[in-house]
């Protein structure tokens with residue numbers, strides 16, 4: 048279990064790290080603060096500047112994207128980030144950039160990392176009873192970011208061990224050894240360590256109340272049901288008491304839940320006028336997909352399928368639309384699970400069931416395309432993917448399928464044109480665009496461009512040394528002076544970034 052190593056850390060290094068961290072970063076030293084400064088105050092947040100905090104977060108993410116538990120799925124990434132943006136837009140006084148991502152882990156948890164990166168475990172998505180419950184937890188985490196609790200915690204917490212941060216920095220450094228970054232399959236479990244840091248910070252009661260208050264406002268103003276927050280915290284409290292040390296217990300240990308917090312939330316809800324809230328269909332599909340993604344062995348998968356089959360039978364007495372979406376999403380999950388097992392027949396049957404109760408859903412369209420691709424029916428997949436992209440132009444998942452189908456048809460020239468359009472629209476969001484681009488460029492004999500595309504792919508995945516290697520190869524292969532000087536500029540930037548990251552991490556170690 049990913050949290051076990053947090054218990055291995057002793058509490059030796061607290062002061063050492065506090066000293067290593069602050070003077071090295073050349074920021075407002077803590078000892079310059081007047082004695083008796085409040086535990087939560089504007090002054091303390093200056094210790095770890097937002098820019099530096101973001102850098103630290105990026106360094107963790109660079110490794111984290113190669114963590115096997117990092118969910119590299121455009122459906123889930125887009126869903127969580129649209130939700131995060133909607134909430135952050137309603138933060139009083141604005142919010143820094145928030146990047147939400149899914150983590151393949153059935154433990155109910157969410158954690159805010161330095162720099163506005165927020166990890167959401169699949170277990171939390173699966174445990175949520177509806178969209179507003181998930182949004183409630185996300186809003187609370189975003190509030191921790193907006194109120195700079197992580198930065199304050201890192202600079203202020205003097206009683207509990209900072210060893211998690213130091214050990215994470217050391218691990219990140221080790222992974223940066225040239226050549227070590229080339230193998231993307233080597234996972235570092237960076238998120239387990241990042242979550243452990245939050246666990247060690249142990250936000251204060253005041254911080255939790257602040258995050259509740261602000262999170263509640265964001266939730267309400269963004270149009271979600273404000274009851275969601277109280278209901279989800281109720282679930283987490285139950286999980287904590289039923290299942291100590293796991294699930295809700297973990298979330299509860301980073302965000303101490305209390306009757307007081309529940310009462311506060313319920314009081315806030317009571318003061319609101321009655322209103323109706325519209326939840327999106329997407330939640331149920333993302334939830335079903337999360338359930339399949341977190342089932343990493345056959346036993347877990349069997350249980351997931353049983354649960355989803357159970358949900359397909361939940362025909363509400365009123366045949367409400369909510370029940371319809373839930374049932375369709377459950378069939379979708381059954382279809383996903385079958386396709387994971389390469390059971391194309393089963394996948395097709397379950398998808399037909401889903402489509403018989405719900406006609407229009409991008410998730411169901413995507414599943415149909417994936418089944419066609421698995422069946423090597425590339426032309427059918429291409430037609431559907433192009434139609435899907437026309438209908439849902441903001442969904443990167445359709446773009447990926449268009450490129451996949453074109454590649455299967457051997458139309459590499461078209462792939463290159465198409466993907467170049469896509470990466471001008473989404474230059475950083477979808478690293479796999481560049482990997483596919485490199486593939487087609489290679490097939491067309493353009494090995495210099497292929498190396499450059501791979502370099503961008505590695506850069507976006509955070510494997511900077513591997514990116515540098517690709518560029519060096521491209522430079523040797525190229526005969527074109529203009530291309531060579533272009534590569535030199537890029538190589539310089541990467542080398543600079545590698546050094547900067549190393550310096551930062553060495554100071555935290």
Ligand SMILES: [Zn+2]
Nearest residue numbers: 250255258302
């Ligand atoms: Zn909290």
